[in-house]
Amino acid sequence: MLERLEMEGVGPSPRLSFEFAPRLNLLTGDNGLGKTFVLELAWWALTRSWDAVPALPRQDWVGRPSVTGVLRGPDGLIELGPRMEAVYNGHLMAVPGEALTLYARVDGSFSLWDYLRNGRRYGHAPATNLPAYDFTPDELWNRLEKDGRTVCNGLLYDWVTWQIKNSSPFHRLKRVLEVLSPGAHESLIPGEPTRISIEDVRDIPTLQMPYGLVPLTHASAAVKRIVGLAYLLVWAWEEHVRAAEFFKVPVTDRIVLLVDEMESHLHPRWQRLILPSLLEVVRALREDVKVQVIAVTHSPLVLASAEPLFDEAQDALFMFDLVGQEVQATKAQWRPRGDANAWLTSEVFDLKEPRSVEAEQAITAAKAALKDPNLPIEEVRRIHNELYRVLRDTDPFWPRWLARAEAAGIDP
Structure with missing residues (x-):
């Protein structure tokens, strides 16, 4: 789990620091102030791999830029130096933490890091030469390959295979979909696979909608994003369990979810449910799994939905503001507002009126x-x-x- 992240000479501000809460961390503020950038650095701190391109030093920065952090592992705190070396009790560590880390981006792509499969573990050879599993939307749905090897069969193939076998991954997938559904009357329930074309011989997974079966390839953008997240959670867990059995080590009890604009594509009714669902969904994998969520949101409904469950001992809200020509990120004092309109007119969103x-x-x-x-x-x-x-x-x-x-x- 990520406890602290500090940066100097990179990003939208000369200096930014974050003391992350152990469970829920919400980042909010105007567009272009660096919230996604913080997710990128959080991903780097947790995995030691860049999502896309490394952070560039600020042109106005004099001196050496740095990014430092602190992780909480099963055996205590792990400091990350300016170049993100993991140090524990004065010794460099090859693996900075022991958590599955999943990054859901707003464009439908995902990244996954598993400390057993994406790096060395205390003297074992790397399980794979992949620094992380980086999925474009197409690779997530159809197949991820590396150097001529298939490293993930993709959602369409795995879903149908699990369903035909009536295997434990399929039952786990059904539970995850149920938790992430937009409501009791709109549950994401798998239907029978179907073919959608005489030119395409694949069986395509379907969802049972009130008006009939819908092939996943024809689903809405919102459903595709949530279904993609559900599949990747289950696939990551199943593969992690297999890796733990191979290395004869315990299965992790920690998952970190990085989510950019969690409300993207979602109807307001679904926006009210997605945050509690993210905190709950890991229990569909295993009851004792702990989760840390670091998520960006622009939705007052998401913040309103956090009110019944927000615990200042476990959760935090960070506000990004442009002060003069400098971005400032501050940990806000949590104060329930009562409804979405009150959040819109609070200092979090700074609207004078929740109207046109x-x-x-x-x-x-x-x-x-x-x-x-x-x-x-x-x-x-x-x-x-x-x-x-x-x-x-x-x-x-x-x-x-x-x-x-x-x-x-x-x-x-």
Whole structure:
């Protein structure tokens, strides 16, 4: 698990530091402030492999840039030096931690790191020369190959194979899909595989929808992302268990999930459920597995959904803000807001009103008019007409305004 991450001379700010909570960490803020960059560095700290390209030093930085961190392993804290060497009790370690790490990106691609299969383990030869399993959306669904070897059969093949055999991975997949479903009335339930074309001889997995069977290749973007996450969790766990049996070592009890924009593609109803589901889903793999989630979100519904389960001893919220020309990331004091609108108008999202831009401008002008009894009646009338244009007649702002309008002789 990642406890601390510090960076100097790289990224959107000269210096940033994070003290991550052991269970849930939410990163929020405006676009382009470096939240995904922090996920990339978290991935590097946990796996010692870059997702795409290494972080570049800032052009204005004088001196040597550095990224340092601290992991919590089963035997205690592990410090990561400026070049991310893992040091424990003064000795370099080949493997920085003992957790499965899964990174879900917003474009539907995934990366997976397994300390048993993607690196050395205390004198054993590497299980594979892959620094990590990096899946494009196509490779996740169809096949991942490396140097002419198939290292993952892909979702379409494995799902059907597991289902035909009625194997334990298929039953585990069904449990994971149930946990990640958008609701009790819209459960992600596997149907019978089907062929979709006479030119394509493959059997394609399906989902049982209220209106009939839907081949996964025809599913929505939201369903594809969630199904991809479900499959990769199960596949990673099954392969990890096999590797543990091969090396005759214990199976891990730790999983780290890095998720960029967890609400991407999801209906608001699903946005309210996805965060609790992520915390719960690892129990479908094994009851005693601990999970750490580091996730980026722009959704007030996601934050509202965290209120019943947020525990300041285990969870943290980080806000990214642009202050002058410098990005600052601060650990926010957790305070329940009650609903999504209250989150939108909090310091987390900084909206004046949870309405359209035109409505916000009209209400701002009306609030100023409420404080100015000497405002010309023509201006009061203009504000009233604009409110009438952009607000519904049931808007809660009307009672505050109508008394002012009547005082100016305006017929409501």
